Amino acid sequence: MKLLALEAVQNGRYYQSRYHQIEEFGGTLFVLNGLGEPDYWPADRYRVAGSRHIDDIIAAAREWHAQEQFHGVLTFSESGVLTVAAVAAALGLPGVGLEAARISRNKLLMREAQQRGGAPTPRFRLANDLPSALQTADEFGYPVILKPTLGAASNFVFKVDTPDELRTRFAQAVAGMEGMSWWRMEAEGLDPGPYGLLVESFLDGREMQIEALAWDDEVYLGSIVDRITIEGNTFDDDAHRAPTTLDADQLAKVHQVVTAAAHAQGLRRSVMHAEVRFHRGVPHLLEIAVRPGGGGLDYFARLSTGYCPIRATMAVAAGIKPEVQHYKPTGVHLAGTCLISGPGRIEQITVPSAVAESDRVFFLKITAQPGDLIKRPPDGNNILGFLCTSGATFDEAIRTAYEFAGQIDVRLTAPHALPTTPPAPRLTA
Known part of the structure; x- marks a missing residue:
């Protein structure tokens, strides 16, 4: 299986270990970066387009595809989601489609889609300036969450308890967004949707990190990991446990809301990383990304349930249904x-x-x-x-x-x- 991994701007060497996993699992991986380091991957399977503009990336991918006939394209980067969708469409390869990718990348568009699909979400509103943020927070009630629409890794995501704190955090978030690496690594020439700050109502319950798969009308929760962090007013995704402590009824409710949200985002054949938080006993969607979760969540999945998000990513990229079952823990702690x-x-x-x-x-x-x-x-x-x-x-x-x-x-x-x-x-x- 020949697969092409893409980043508009290379994120250091962060994804190299996952690239090696693809080859360990039997894939032959080619890497194309819009901008990237020399000697990043074996020379016969590595190219740099010389630009992060999507037209240049597509042109380089199309030329290479004519020579190699790739089976699929993929990314592990949140900033690569739109790039992969555009390249897959241009090459006639399997993909989620550009509109579903845009919805799944942009937190405002995601929230709007989830709301239309009937999935429980926090209350939300795009705040174009500080007065509108203050008005929204007053309406929702403190605490509120402030977050960028095109962020990742909890950069400039704040829990805000008072109007004075919101004034400080809003200014910090606006300043930080301008140079945020996740924004600067997006491809040029694609419309990612509004880039601004969301104000959201606070969800007060526990959170789950889920590696999932959408395949036609079914959604599988391949792995569920409990987030056990004691939070302050900033967010570090820093402590997890498996297997989940959800009971059967809670598990069924989580499956229901993830399914509704995935279909609302237009995801029919996709690997997914879903984040769900309970609020007053009801699971609410934080996000569904069209990539595997980061850190060691792929290892958690393999050991705790037998589901492999990396193998699933390979299969879905090539249009093949992965090996997956509904959540079934192995009992490993x-x-x-x-x-x-x-x-x-x-x-x-x-x-x-x-x-x-x-x-x-x-x-x-x-x-x-x-x-x-x-x-x-x-x-x-x-x-x-x-x-x-x-x-x-x-x-x-x-x-x-x-x-x-x-x-x-x-x-x-x-x-x-x-x-x-x-x-x-x-x-x-």
């Missing part, structure tokens, strides 16, 4: 945490061999490198990586995760010593 530090520029990260080689660690990925600038809320939401562990019980697994995370040594340059503008990433045309 898993825990995971993001590795989070304070702000600063990284000098060194040291992972002890006792951690890296432990048979209790099933996923360890350090995404930050020496020289990287770590921004923390309200300036950004960078993390160091992910650590996931197993145990005879969940309590044992999470204790191990926190114990091992504490053994990873991170040395940072103090924030006050940092330049105001970090060096640009090395990208080639």
Whole structure:
């Protein structure tokens, strides 16, 4: 199976480990970046279009497809969703379609579609300026959530408790959105929908991270992981457990709302990462993305239910129904945490061999490198990586995760010593 992975602007080397998984699972992967580093992938299967404009990316993909005859195109990046939809359509390959991709990328369009489809969502409104944000928050009632319509990884997502706090957070979010990497990695020449700030009502219950599949009229919940973070007024997707603690009735309700939302977004054949939060006993949609979840959620899925989001992505890209069943846990106890530090520029990260080689660690990925600038809320939401562990019980697994995370040594340059503008990433045309 020949597959083409796409990014309009390469997101460092973040997705390389998943690219290697595709090849381990029997695929032959070609990589096309609009802008990207040299020597990123084997030279005979790597090209850089020299531009992040969609016309140039499509032209490069079309020329390559004529030579190789790809079976499908894919991305693991939230910023690549529209690019993949456009390229798939241009090449006549399977895809979700540009309109479904736009709805699934833009949080405002997503909310509107979910509402039309009858899926429970928080109350929401696009706030074009601070007065409209204040008026909306007063109408919805505090606390409210403030978030960019085209964000990712919880960048500039704030829980806001008072009007004064909203004034501060709104200004921070507007300033941060201008340079947000997830926005700057989008392809030019495509309409992603409104880029602004949403004000949403706050959902007060627990949250689930779901790896799912839409195939024709059926939606499968392949994996469900409970998010167990104790939240403040900013959001880090930092601690998870599996199997889920949902009972049978709650599971049925979650399946119902995810199905309604997926179909409302126009998703009929797609891998999906769904986030659901309960509010007063009712599951509400936070989002459905048309890609697998990040971090170690693919490992969680394989171990906790036997569902593989990476294999599913490969199959769907080629128009083949993946191996999937409705949620059925294996009974294995898993825990995971993001590795989070304070702000600063990284000098060194040291992972002890006792951690890296432990048979209790099933996923360890350090995404930050020496020289990287770590921004923390309200300036950004960078993390160091992910650590996931197993145990005879969940309590044992999470204790191990926190114990091992504490053994990873991170040395940072103090924030006050940092330049105001970090060096640009090395990208080639």
